[in-house]
Amino acid sequence: MNARPRENKSSRPEAKQSQAGKAAQNRAPTPRRKDPPSPKGKPAVILDEHIVEIVSDSGEGAQRCGQAFGSIAARMGNGIWTVEIIPAEIQPPARSMAGTSGNRVRVSSHRVTNGGDEANLVVAFNEQVLLSRVRVNELKRGCIILLEEKWRSDPDPDIAASYVQVFDELSAGDFSVYEIPMEFECLKYVADPRRGKNMFVLGMLCSIYSLDLEAARQQVSFIFAKKKDKIVQDNIKLLEAGHEWAEGNLDIKFRIPSTKAQEPQIVVNGNISLGLGVLASGMEVCAMYPITPATSVSHYLSDVFRNVGGMVHQAEDEIAACAFAIGASYAGKCAVTITSGPGFALKQETIGLAVMAEIPLVVVNVQRGGPSTGLPTKVEQGDLLFACFGGHGDTPKVVIAAATIEDCFYSVITARKIAETFNTVVVVLTDASLATAQQPFPRPRFSEEWLSPPADQSAIPEGAKPYDWDDTxxxxxxxxxxxxxGMHCLTGLAHDRMSRVAYDPAINQEGTRSRSLKLASLQKTLKTPPVFGDEEGDMLVVGWGSTKGAIEEAIERLRAEGLSVSSLHLRFLQPMASGIGDVISRFNKVMTVENNWSDDINDEIIDEENRRYSELAWLLRARYLVDIDCWSEVKGQSLKPGAIAHAIRVRLEGKG
Amino acid sequence: MTTSATRCLLRTLDENYALEDYQSGVPRWCIGCGDNAILAAVQRLCRDEQLPPEKTVFVSGIGCSSRFPHYMHTYGFHGLHGRAFPVAEGIKLKRPDLHVFVVTGDGDCCSIGTAHWIHAIRYNMNMTVLMHDNGIYGLTKNQASPTSPQGLKSNTTPRGAHLEPINPVSVNLGIRNVSFVAQAVDWIPELLHDIIAAAYHHKGFSFVRVVQRCPEYLPDRYDPWVKNPDRMLLLSHADGIQISPELSRVYRHQEKHDPADRNRAREIASVSDPMPVGVLYRNRNMPCYEDLREPDKPYTPSMVGAALNREFDKFTIWPENGEDGGAGKRG
Structure with missing residues (x-):
């Protein structure tokens, strides 16, 4: 086997540094190899940012490689955003498009708030996983592809043919394909390159992006901290080998300038951030049932919750998890249950009980695509109206949505406080996009105010009533x-102030009114969210949840083009702060951008009388009596700033 | 000025609870409903054990029997149909100091809440469970339940119940970490009390199936056993329930059954005629979930802060100048 990139069949001019730079800017295809190898220390092309994808079969470690690459770049002071590419199955067939597993890392010279648009460079462990990314248009024109070449000489003629076919197709297209002898090189160091190829790739990427190899070594040691020393050493060897090979054999070399933050930053994904929030909130019980994509919060908590006196209870089902949390809350401090769509659906009756009986409870819903089993590993913002109105009868509960990874942390603390102050249910919505994405944020400074006070065990004054609702x-x-x-029998039935079952018309009216008033009481404390951009203009885009970064980036691009657009991002969805109506009234057009379903008004049978709007659009239309438009997708992916900007342009031109 | 010892004494006298201290309101069950007998037995137990009402919680689901907590002057949690067990588990986990009772029915426990029941046996948390089994849905008016006899005509089975009933006692005995199973009947109040007391004194998940009559929908179902004491099998043991001479004169069919003998317990449970009454199985060595999950020490806010900062450390990128550059590290 050749240790160097293979000669392309269609011969192309030799690579030069400038051409690598061109590739970065996606103008023209770049030759995929140079021969002889360029000398070490080749000058790097300076880039503002790049989007890098590493994809492999499930289990080959591309995800770990991507996360490590992101972490190293973050340690260097680059802005990063990582997105996981997750197959829905645990052991999908090898070399299949459905089994593509990996990570997308957006590395920038400045802070980034979303995964960006299409990829600039892709490392693929086989041609099928690569093809899966090409087919969903995730690669930019001119994208650099680094492809494992071992399949070209695979003993199975079908595999070899498939490889050649894909290679030829992509090489002929707008891509610069480099064939990399990953396995061949790794075999020099380890017996089973299936484990370890990812570290070779990591080393290669460190060379390509001029990242500090020592920082990479530290990251590898951190990843394998719990493993034997031999494993750490093997992986570091592979890392160094990848680095050295790329230095000696590749003509692509970039540098993305970085500035180290002045304040300490923490780098975690949204689910770890939620877990840290639970630790910091003073809650002591997390009851859950395994469900994707929420479960990793509980994995993390199961490991560390005991360090603050907490425990994770894995219940027999979603309903039991919620009921268990309610029991724990009823007898002491507020508890939390963490789930995703289907589990959230199952919990509805128990959530209604907590609302009715006024038991504090935090419910985290890491949203995924629905309905039914839907898209378990993929993102959607389809549960907003369900979270607000999902109970039978009148079940007023607080709904807040985390907009960033940092928000995931603080949302849980806020939710616990509101739940205990108002004795009600607080739903925290995040989604699969936040769950697995990583972005640095300022290290929080612990405050005792975050914590929950101990359960009150003082005597209740004689004659006091368990539901002595304040009239205001x-x-x-x-x-x-x-x-x-304080003895009384709490009940999910309609009850009077003494908690006695009561069917009298006036009593049910009073109890329902009181539970509803609590939302208004909370609403009085909320501040109008800030407008991103000018306070008035041609169009206001309103969003909620994980789309914040992508929406604001789209708004920035359009404003740079001179368009009069602004955005507003809502964290409190129920109740909503005062003043939003005023903001809306200052714009000629208002449109929500959401990752959920809305009918396209241009569809043949869709008109104003039957169009189904996006979820936030429904809420805003109902509340503010304004003809608010919406643009949305349900592709199971994070919304891209480019797509949002395009949608806004179209609407501004009146073509929507 | 009173000394603290005096105050302590006064408090003790004060807390000499009488039966009335556990009573709340007038039960709205039908006359002749077995629930009334169970309520009387439980109130007697609370009085005998002097359970502080504020430290006692009755958790129930939905159904006739689940109204039970409303008639106890303790804390009560009348929640959702089938969900009493997980609520009670959450309470017990956070508050091992509370005396937790679960009151459930055959529909609540053996139908809609079955998953929770099976797992509650497995968790083996220290709570006393009273499963009121009248073999019929009463509150929703006469539908067959999982414990209804085959052939029973009800509003949902007008041509007779199709299936054999579930045997709740056998189900308990089928779970590997079962720790206490007993059966009582509402028409022998003395044994009903003694069996519930034995359940209360067992540390673990103590399941008592109380066979009870529904005067409204199944008034005659247990007549063959009520009217013929020889069709009852009373279980007694030095380490179980003792049977009084008075009772023995009426109920002559008895068996010395060692509650540690699980195989014999299964045989007894599998026979419904004669109907066994007593403690079928008890294992005092089965660990309780709350003991397995207990935090090793109390946690102060500063300990939480320190632990949290240790977690932050795992994920922190420090600024270039100085490893302790962030005040966050000092918390």
Whole structure:
């Protein structure tokens, strides 16, 4: 086997540094190899940012490679955003498009808030996983492809033919394909390159992007900290080998300038951020049932929650998890249950009980594509209206949505406080995009105010009522078991102030009013969210949840083009802060951008009388009586700034 | 000025609870409903054990029997149909100091809440479970339940129930970490009380199936056993329930059954005629979930802060100048 990139059949001019730079800017295809190897220390092309993807079969470690690459870049001071590319199955067939697993890393000279548009460079462990990314248009024109070449000489003629076919197709297209002898090189160091090829690739990427090899060594040691020393050493060897090979054999060399942050930053994904939020909130019980993509929060908590006196209870099902959390909350501090769409659906009756009986409860819903089993590993913002209105009867509950990875942390702390202050249910919505994406944010400074006070065990004054609703705010003091004189029978039935079952018309009216008033009481404390861009203009884009970064990047691009557009991002969805109506009224057009379904008004049978709007659009239209438009997709992917900018342009031109 | 010892004494006298201290309101069950007998037995137990009402919680689901907590002057949690077990588990986990009782029915426990029941046996948390089994849905008015006899005509089975009933006692005995299973009947109040007391004194998940009559929909179902004491099998043991001489004169069919003998317990449970009454199985060595999950020490806010900062450390990128550059590290 040749240790160097293979000669392309269609011969092309020799690579030069400038051409690598061209490739970065995606203007022209770049030759895929040079011969002889360029000398070490070749000058690097300076880039503002790049989007890099590493894809492999499930289990070959591309995800770990991508995360490590992102972490190293972040340590260097680059802005990063990582997105996981996840197959839905655990052991999908090898070399299949459905089994593509990996990571996308956006590396920038400045802070980034989303995964960006299409990829500039892709490392693929076989041609099928590469093809899967090409087919969904995730590669930019001129994208550099680094492809494992071992399949060209595979003993199975079908595999070899498939490889050649894909290679020829892509080489003939707008891509610069480099064939890399990954396995051949790795075999020099380890017996089973299936484990370890990813570290070779990591080394290669460190060379290509001029990242500090010592920082990479530290990252590899950190990744394998729990493993034997031999494993750490083998992986470092592979890392160094990849680096050295790329230095000696590749003509592509970039540098993305970085500036180290002045404040310490933490780099975690949204689910770890949620887990840290649970630790910091003072909650002590997390009851859950395994469900994708929420489960990794509980994996993390199961490992560390005991360090703050907490515990994760894996219940027999979603309903039991919610009921268990309610029981724990009822008898003490507020508890949390963490789930995703289908589990959230199952919990609805228990959530209604907590609302009815006024038991504090935090419910985290890491949204995924639905309905039914839907897209378990992929993103959608389809549960907003369900979270707001998903109970039978009137079940007012607070709904907040994390907009960033940092938000995931603080949202849980806020949710716990609101739940205990208002004795109600607080739903925290995140999604599969935030769950697995990584972005640095300022290291939080612990405050004791985050924590929950110990459960009140003082005696209740004689004659006090367990639901003594305040006539203005709807609030009542909660009685906790163990408090003398507080004995009463809590019930999910309609009840009076003494918690006695009551079917009288006036009593049910009063209880329902009181529970509803609590939302208004909270609403009085909320501040109008800030407008991104000018306070007035031609169009206002309104978003919620994980789309914040992509929407704001789209707005920035359009404003740079001179368009009069701004955006507003909502964290409190129920209740909504005062003043939003005023903001809306200052723009000629208002449109929501969401990752959920809306009918296209241009479809043949869709008109104003039957169009189904995106979820936030429904809410805003109902509340503000304004003809608010929407643009949305349900492709199971994070919205891209380019796509959003395009949609806004089209609407501004009146073509929507 | 009173000394603290005096206050302590006064408090003790004060807390000499009488039966009335556990009673709340007038039960709205039908006259002749077995629930009334169970309520009386439980109130007697609370009085005998002097359970502080504020430290006692009755958790129930939905159904006739699940109204039970409303008639106890303790804390009560009348929640959702089938979900009493997980609620009770959450309470017990956070508050091992509370006396937790679960009141459930044959529909609540053996139908809609079956998954929770099976797992509750497995968790083996320290709580006393009263499963009121009248073999019929009463509150929703006469539908067959999983414990209804085959052939029973009800509103949903007008031509007779299609299936054999589930045997709740056998189900309990089928779970590997079962720790206490007993059966009582509402028409022998003395044993009903003694069996519930034995359940209360067992540390673990103590399941008592109480066979009870529904005067409204199944008034005659247990007549053959009520009217013929010889069709009852009373289980007694030095390490179980003792049977009084008075009772023995009426119920002559008895068996010395060692509650540690699980195989014999299964044989007894599998026979419904004669109907066994007593403690079928008890294992005092089965660990309780709450003990397995107990935090090793109390946690102060500063300990939480320190632990949290250790977690942040795992994910932190420090600024170039100085490893302790962030005040966050000092927390």
């Amino acid at each position: 705010t709807g609030l009542a003091r909660r009685f906790i078991p163990g408090q003398p004189n």
